[in-house]
Amino acid sequence: MDPASPPVQATGRIVNFDDVALSYDGTNPASWQLNFELAAGDALALIGPNGAGKSTILKGLLGLVTKLSGTIEVLGTVPRRAAAGIGYMPQHSDTDPEFPITLRQVVLMGRFRRLGVLRWPGRGDRAAVDRALERVGLADRANVRFGDLSGGQQQRGLLARALVSEPKLLLLDEPFNGLDTQNRQALMRTLRELRADGIGIIVSTHDLELATQVCSHALLMNREQVAYGKVAEVLTSEWVSETFGESDDHHDTHCDHLAHPHPLPEESLR
Numbered sequence: 001m002d003p004a005s006p007p008v009q010a011t012g013r014i015v016n017f018d019d020v021a022l023s024y025d026g027t028n029p030a031s032w033q034l035n036f037e038l039a040a041g042d043a044l045a046l047i048g049p050n051g052a053g054k055s056t057i058l059k060g061l062l063g064l065v066t067k068l069s070g071t072i073e074v075l076g077t078v079p080r081r082a083a084a085g086i087g088y089m090p091q092h093s094d095t096d097p098e099f100p101i102t103l104r105q106v107v108l109m110g111r112f113r114r115l116g117v118l119r120w121p122g123r124g125d126r127a128a129v130d131r132a133l134e135r136v137g138l139a140d141r142a143n144v145r146f147g148d149l150s151g152g153q154q155q156r157g158l159l160a161r162a163l164v165s166e167p168k169l170l171l172l173d174e175p176f177n178g179l180d181t182q183n184r185q186a187l188m189r190t191l192r193e194l195r196a197d198g199i200g201i202i203v204s205t206h207d208l209e210l211a212t213q214v215c216s217h218a219l220l221m222n223r224e225q226v227a228y229g230k231v232a233e234v235l236t237s238e239w240v241s242e243t244f245g246e247s248d249d250h251h252d253t254h255c256d257h258l259a260h261p262h263p264l265p266e267e268s269l270r
């Protein structure tokens with residue numbers, strides 16, 4: 001068993017990509033030869049240089065780009081039908097920092113798909129917001145204006161928004177962007193707890209620490225898939241070099257976490 005796997009019985013495959021190519025314009029592939037799967041409670045890191053196609057895979061899971069070939073299955077169906085079971089945290093906040101909206105209201109937006117446009121949020125929705133804020137450690141900031149929160153708190157708020165619909169699959173696009181050490185640690189802790197609850201996670205990242213500390217699997221890519229498998233098997237300096245094709249300096253930086261992957265003891269996931 002991999003060192004970061006959670007103490008839950010995986011309940012089966014929730015994502016499957018079979019020889020998939022994805023496109024923005026319906027003709028030219030943005031990324032291709034994608035073959036991977038994800039089980040409940042597992043976490044997959046998508047790793048590659050800028051423009052490698054990591055965000056494109058997340059958009060493929062959300063049904064926002066064209067599938068040129070292959071098969072995508074998400075939560076037992078096609079991407080667009082699975083949207084209600086997916087929580088998505090985008091790379092950049094889509095909330096105007098000047099807009100007078102509280103953290104609580106931002107998180108509540110994550111319930112709109114369930115609520116529809118006409119229903120007023122009820123007690124159940126408010127309780128779900130409280131649980132999501134509790135989970136990311138921001139319960140005491142609920143009524144603060146979103147724009148007045150620190151960058152790290154805003155990121156955690158967006159994670160709460162992704163979680164408030166109680167998804168089975170969580171998609172995170174570069175969640176470490178701009179985070180200090182304390183917020184990074186808090187985010188990694190939360191993601192491990194989510195895995196332990198059986199939520200599947202797919203995270204786009206440049207950060208090998210996030211991959212080795214949180215994820216069970218990794219997919220290395222540079223437009224086309226380079227390698228996919230368990231973290232310990234795939235995050236080798238050879239595969240990372242092949243993916244990034246970079247200078248020795250960069251290689252050393254990337255491989256810091258490969259030389260000392262610090263796998264987490266099983267009990268720390270409980």
Ligand SMILES: Nc1ncnc2c1ncn2[C@@H]1O[C@H](COP(=O)(O)OP(=O)(O)OP(=O)(O)O)[C@@H](O)[C@H]1O
Pocket residue numbers: 024025030031048049050051052053054055056057204
């Ligand atoms: N909206 C778009 N329309 C057309 N092409 C796009 C669009 N977004 C991305 N692309 C192209 O698709 C390819 C993959 O981009 P993608 O954003 O998925 O990479 P990424 O690995 O997420 O990069 P980064 O780490 O910089 O976020 C790139 O060639 C990019 O230019």
